[in-house]
Amino acid sequence: MSEVTRILTAIEHGDPHAASQLLPLVYDELRKLAAQKLVHENPGQTLQATALVHDAYIRLVDTEKVQHWNSRGHFFAAAAEAMRRILVENARRKRRLRRGGDRARIDIDEIEIAAPERPDDLIALDEALELLTGADPQAAELVKLRYFAGLTIEQAAESLGISPRTANFLWQYARTWLLDKIQGPDGTGVRDVNKKSENS
């Protein structure tokens, strides 16, 4: 039984510590997967975050054994969180580099991943998401599952244990809340966010 499957099974059986063991494993696997894929691709190649998460799932989880969506839900929650960290870390690093910060060699990282959006947008989103996690953890979780792990509303709903209808309303609330935070209190907005997200 794979390590991840073991952890998922432990979560199923109510082990409260198991969930925390999942994240580092998934994080490492996502990084490794991205690195491996990129070695065979040309520089500038784009990868789909969703595809990466899916691949990680196939590789880490014995799908024969883990049939319950509940277990899969735990996996995707970890994967979404891991993907968020990877993307934000890279956006931050990119911003640092752009500002002429450290030009030192980048430690273990063989790869550089970046969303094509400007790093600032992603960092702003992440900061807003942090605030949302404090105000409404479930709404924040839904955004992570949707945006960083690429789950559909239905999948995310199942993972959160709510109905798709509820999930859809919650999604509207969450993204409005985030946009509001990013635009600032006067509501005029720093930039045209819609235009940007359509382009990306």
Place this chain on the structure above:
Amino acid sequence: MTEREIFIAALQIDNPADRLAHVRQACGANDDLRQRVEHLLKTYEQAGSYLEAPTPEIAATIAQPDIIEQPGTIIGPYKLLQQIGEGGMGTVFMADQTHPVQRKVALKIIKPGMDSRQVIARFEAERQALALMDHPNIAKVLDAGTTGDPSGPPPSALRPPPSPGRPYFVMELVKGIPITKYCDDNHLTPRERLELFIPVCHAVQHAHQKGIIHRDIKPSNVLVALYDGRPVPKVIDFGVAKATSQKLTERTMFTQFGQIVGTLEYMSPEQADLNQLDIDTRSDIYSLGVLLYELLTGTTPFDSETLRKAGPDEMRRIIREDEPPRPQSAHALSAQRETKNITAQRLGRHKPVQPRRSSTTPQSSAVLRT
């Protein structure tokens, strides 16, 4: 009711008046909450498809550690000794060749970001012609290959394979400095500068007769080294520019603008065009003209600061259309009038009306000698 509950309930009420009434009623006396929900509803109207595009696509590039290779690294039959240069295109090392003969060579490792196979294929295509070049003022290109070819340990299942190899070129080692710097360091007179420039013309002409176009003639590719106490110019990088030249496309103009400016200053109008269909030997002649201009006046015809500030499109327009100022500086003034004419002639706008005199290398060098 919480903010979230009031908001979600409001979303399900289509009639604006009813919706407003709902918010008022749900918030009761809590004005802060009411304002907050009303504000969120307004934001929702403007939110459009914000975040709806599912996951961010990940654009990824293999990180480019500054230099992997360092003295001591062994690449094929070459052992790197010390770094002797670094350009936009790659890093140059002095290296020991161990096989089949022992000698010192210059090894230029192209920076990451190019398709190694394509570069090597383009080089191989021209290899025969390059081998035919034999001129005392041309540094021979001896070999080309890809780093990490068969020498490294085979990739194992546990360890991802190393990043793909990068092309490298092995050249005759020229221990020289750029011709412009040599002339300035030694305070050469215009006459001496011209003397030094003539063999460069001969070298380029020799290559042209073998069907080789350099494509990247600039001071850092024309080195002057002392042989028996006499300065001898050597043109380096023949064949390298062609193999590694990426087409000047919108993409390269915008992504690598900073890096290619140095090359663009010497670039002919037809090269500065985005479709580089008609590059021929005249492009090299143009670059030679720029080099001569710089040797005599101390500056390139188009000021590099101006070009840099101009931005990609304006810069290409300047190179294609603007008439360079006639050489005016102290050097040029003391130079003979013919020289100026030759310089101006070589820089002549070659499209569309004014054909640039092309195969003029012998003639110009003859005029220069008078």
